[in-house]
Every structure is written in structure tokens, then in C-alpha cells.
Amino acid sequence: MNLNEYIESRREEHLNELKQFLRIPSVSTKSEHKPDVEKAARWVAEKLRAAGLENVEIEPTKMHPLVYGESLRAPGEPTVLLYGHYDVQPAEPLELWTSPPFDPTVRGNNLFGRGTADDKGQVHIHLKALECLQNTAGKLPINVKAIIEGEEEVGSVSLWDFVQQNRERLKADALVVSDTSMLAKGVPSITYGLRGLNYYELEIIGPAQDLHSGAFGGAVPNPITILAEMIAKLHDKNFRVAIPGFYDDVASVFRAERKALNSLPWKEKDFRRMVGAPDLCGEKGYTAVEQLWVRPTLELNGIWGGYLGEGAKTVIPSKAYAKISTRLVPNQNPAKIAKLVERHIRKLLPKTVRCNFQVLSTGKPWVAAYTHPIFQKAIHALEAGFGKKAVFIREGGSIPFVTQMHDTFKIPCVLMGFGLPDENAHAPDEHIALENYFAGIKAVALFYESLSSQ
Numbered sequence: 001m002n003l004n005e006y007i008e009s010r011r012e013e014h015l016n017e018l019k020q021f022l023r024i025p026s027v028s029t030k031s032e033h034k035p036d037v038e039k040a041a042r043w044v045a046e047k048l049r050a051a052g053l054e055n056v057e058i059e060p061t062k063m064h065p066l067v068y069g070e071s072l073r074a075p076g077e078p079t080v081l082l083y084g085h086y087d088v089q090p091a092e093p094l095e096l097w098t099s100p101p102f103d104p105t106v107r108g109n110n111l112f113g114r115g116t117a118d119d120k121g122q123v124h125i126h127l128k129a130l131e132c133l134q135n136t137a138g139k140l141p142i143n144v145k146a147i148i149e150g151e152e153e154v155g156s157v158s159l160w161d162f163v164q165q166n167r168e169r170l171k172a173d174a175l176v177v178s179d180t181s182m183l184a185k186g187v188p189s190i191t192y193g194l195r196g197l198n199y200y201e202l203e204i205i206g207p208a209q210d211l212h213s214g215a216f217g218g219a220v221p222n223p224i225t226i227l228a229e230m231i232a233k234l235h236d237k238n239f240r241v242a243i244p245g246f247y248d249d250v251a252s253v254f255r256a257e258r259k260a261l262n263s264l265p266w267k268e269k270d271f272r273r274m275v276g277a278p279d280l281c282g283e284k285g286y287t288a289v290e291q292l293w294v295r296p297t298l299e300l301n302g303i304w305g306g307y308l309g310e311g312a313k314t315v316i317p318s319k320a321y322a323k324i325s326t327r328l329v330p331n332q333n334p335a336k337i338a339k340l341v342e343r344h345i346r347k348l349l350p351k352t353v354r355c356n357f358q359v360l361s362t363g364k365p366w367v368a369a370y371t372h373p374i375f376q377k378a379i380h381a382l383e384a385g386f387g388k389k390a391v392f393i394r395e396g397g398s399i400p401f402v403t404q405m406h407d408t409f410k411i412p413c414v415l416m417g418f419g420l421p422d423e424n425a426h427a428p429d430e431h432i433a434l435e436n437y438f439a440g441i442k443a444v445a446l447f448y449e450s451l452s453s454q
């Protein structure tokens with residue numbers, strides 16, 4: 001049996017095995033799931049061994065273990081460092097799932113469950129591509145090192161220490177990641193740019209304690225009102241971020257790249273339908289693709305305070321809160337942006353309240369040329385696996401590790417994503433299209449094979 005026939009013959013086994021992986025609720029942000037996270041790490045370790053990797057280790061960290069394995073039996077052939085994550089986002093709100101999040105279910109042409117697209121399904125594509133290569137040829141065609149971590153969804157807190165402590169061991173000719181999306185159905189894609197992410201939490205403190213809104217309302221500051229006023233000032237009428245200096249270092253995009261990105265097979269009409277809002281809203285002067293991929297943003301992720309229970313309660317709350325993030329693009333500096341955001345918020349703050357401003361995390365943006373020959377091999381493998389033309393895209397999401405690896409090792413980073421933008425990553429009814437999962441295994445196997453000089 002050749003590689004392709006072998007992959008075809010294993011479809012059912014592959015899908016059933018992925019379902020096993022998805023049944024482990026490895027939610028990294030919740031301490032109650034610590035045992036599940038560890039179980040998922042052991043599961044990944046076992047599958048790395050089955051794929052022909054050796055020296056497989058579950059590396060303990062301060063939080064969740066990362067799994068490392070390598071196969072270095074192809075002297076003279078290139079070495080690829082594979083990165084992915086086995087942790088997932090919380091599944092709540094549970095009542096919005098059609099089938100339970102950790103009971104993976106096929107409906108129509110999709111597999112539903114938390115982690116299907118982000119990122120267990122995509123990690124599994126690589127595990128099975130490697131295993132199929134190993135089983136058909138008796139060995140892997142190239143050298144492979146794999147890091148599959150369990151803290152991506154909580155900011156990869158331990159990953160960088162591990163990389164620093166294992167710099168020699170992790171040396172590779174290229175980084176390969178499948179944790180991104182395809183542009184659209186039937187359009188296999190390589191992502192060459194990601195936005196960076198800074199995350200902040202803001203606490204506005206007014207009266208020393210909650211107050212009766214009749215006895216006190218009218219004469220005292222209301223932290224929620226003040227927070228709302230401040231937040232309303234963070235964008236101007238053209239939906240530009242109204243923080244002085246915010247755009248100072250934003251790299252302008254050359255006309256040729258703008259043209260290429262705007263002529264991709266991407267329809268604003270489909271995007272509108274997917275979003276489902278009465279209308280879109282973004283920075284004036286840029287197309288939606290540009291707003292999503294090459295322009296920075298400031299977003300409110302949550303805002304709360306006061307009484308949120310059933311019925312009415314008349315109260316002036318003592319405190320109000322907001323979770324704010326900024327998506328960053330080249331050449332914005334995360335530390336500098338964090339300072340600008342804090343300074344501006346403090347400037348907007350009236351004397352009637354105090355505030356605590358916390359930077360929860362920072363992460364750099366990434367963009368890279370795709371001139372290295374490995375990118376053409378990746379495009380060819382995607383086209384062979386999917387039977388469709390492949391494209392180069394940028395994306396709006398963030399994988400800080402990619403920037404760190406690129407900056408440190410100066411190696412090409414090949415991001416081949418098999419998710420789709422409407423597959424509900426981080427949301428209820430997350431799913432992956434079965435055709436992309438199966439075609440992904442073929443494409444990745446062909447890609448690894450094509451890297452070998454044999």
C-alpha cells in the first residue's frame with residue numbers, strides 16, 4: 001500500500017482516536033481540570049511514541065506539563081520542530097452546545113467538540129501523518145522534534161523557559177505549526193502574519209462600600225458610569241483607537257501586499273453573514289481584511305460591576321471592572337503600548353475615583369517573508385492533499401510562541417492551519433470539517449515527505 005492508500009484505509013481509526021483525545025477535558029485555566037490536563041499529556045506522549053518518536057518526555061512545569069519527543073534517525077535530512085497545544089478553552093456556556101462539548105459527535109460533515117479545531121484536531125493531524133509515514137516506510141523521512149504544550153490557552157507561561165533551557169536540543173531547520181485557520185472552505189492556506197496581544201484589567205474604585213442609590217445617588221461618583229464614560233473615549237468616530245501614540249510604530253503595508261491580501265478568494269458578504277450583526281464596524285479607510293490582519297485594535301472583552309442578579313436592586317456600587325485587550329501589528333512594541341494605554345486611562349480618570357490598572361499579559365506580533373524554499377514545498381503539499389489551490393494569508397489571532405521562535409532561532413515558521421474561521425473556536429459548538437481533517441493528514445504527510453532529499 002502506498003502512503004495515500006494507507007492514509008485512506010485508516011480514516012475510521014483516525015477519527016475514533018481523535019474522539020478519544022477530545023473526550024479528555026484538558027481545560028488549562030481551571031484547577032479542577034488539572035488531572036485531565038495531565039491525562040491529555042500522557043495521551044499525547046503515547047501517540048508521539050506510536051508515530052515513531054523517541055525520548056518522549058512529559059516535562060513538568062510550574063503549571064501544566066509539556067510533551068516533548070524526537071526522531072533523529074534521518075542523518076543529512078532536515079529537522080522540523082513541530083509545535084501545538086493539547087489544552088483547550090473552557091466549554092461554558094454549556095447550555096449553548098448542541099451536543100456535550102467533551103462527547104465528540106459527528107453531525108453532517110463536521111466533528112463537534114471542544115478542541116476539534118483549536119487545537120487537538122490539528123495536533124492529531126500531525127500525529128497521524130507522522131504515524132502513517134512511519135508505518136508505510138518503516139521510518140520517518142526527516143528528523144522531527146515535537147513540543148506539544150498544555151498552557152497555550154493561558155498564555156504559554158512555562159514554554160519559553162523550556163525553550164531557553166533546551167536551546168541546543170531544540171535546534172531545527174523550520175518550525176511547523178497547525179493552530180491557525182484556512183482562509184475559507186476549499187482554500188488551504190499558509191499564514192505568514194499574526195497579531196500580537198496585550199491583555200489588561202481595569203478596576204475603578206469609588207465609594208468605600210456599596211451605597212443605597214436613593215440615600216446617596218446624585219451626590220456621589222458611580223464607578224460604572226465613570227468606567228462607561230472612559231471606555232467611550234477609547235475610540236474616535238472613525239473607530240480609530242484614541243490613545244495618543246498608539247499608531248506611531250504601526251508598519252505601513254506596501255501596496256503590492258495590500259493588493260495581494262485584498263484579492264484573495266475572500267468575500268466580505270460571507271464574512272458579514274458569518275458575523276450575523278446588522279452591520280460591520282471597523283477603522284475607516286481600510287477593508288475588512290486589512291482591519292482584521294494588518295491593523296491594530298482595542299477591544300472590550302468584559303465589563304461588570306454592581307448588581308447583576310435577578311430583579312431590581314437599587315445600589316451605587318463601590319467598584320466597576322473591565323477586561324481590555326489590544327491586538328498589535330508590526331512594529332508595535334507590546335511594553336510600550338501597555339504604557340501608553342495605562343497613561344491614557346489614568347489621564348481620563350476623574351478625581352472622584354481611583355483605579356488599578358493591571359497588565360495581565362503581553363505578546364508580540366509576527367510577520368515574515370515566505371521566500372524560503374520550504375514555503376513552496378508546503379504550498380505544493382497542501383495543493384496535493386486538498387486538490388485545491390493554496391494561498392498565503394495573514395490572520396488576526398495570536399500565537400506569541402511563533403514570534404519568540406522566529407526572533408530567537410531565525411528559522412522559517414510554516415503555519416499551515418486546518419481550521420475554518422466559522423468553526424467556533426473558543427465558543428459553543430466548536431467543530432472541524434471532516435474533509436479538512438482528512439485532507440490535512442494527507443497534506444502534512446506529503447509535506448514531511450517532500451522535505452526529504454531522498
Ligand code: BES
Pocket residue numbers: 118119152153154155156179180181197363395396397398399400
Ligand atoms: N489558535 C489560536 C490562535 C489563532 C486564532 C491564530 C485565530 C489564528 C487565528 C490560539 O489558541 C489562541 O486562542 N490564542 C489566543 C491568545 C493566547 C495568548 C491565549 C488569542 O489569539 O486570543
Ligand code: MN
Pocket residue numbers: 085118119152179
Ligand atoms: Mn490554538
Ligand code: MN
Pocket residue numbers: 089118153425426
Ligand atoms: Mn485558542
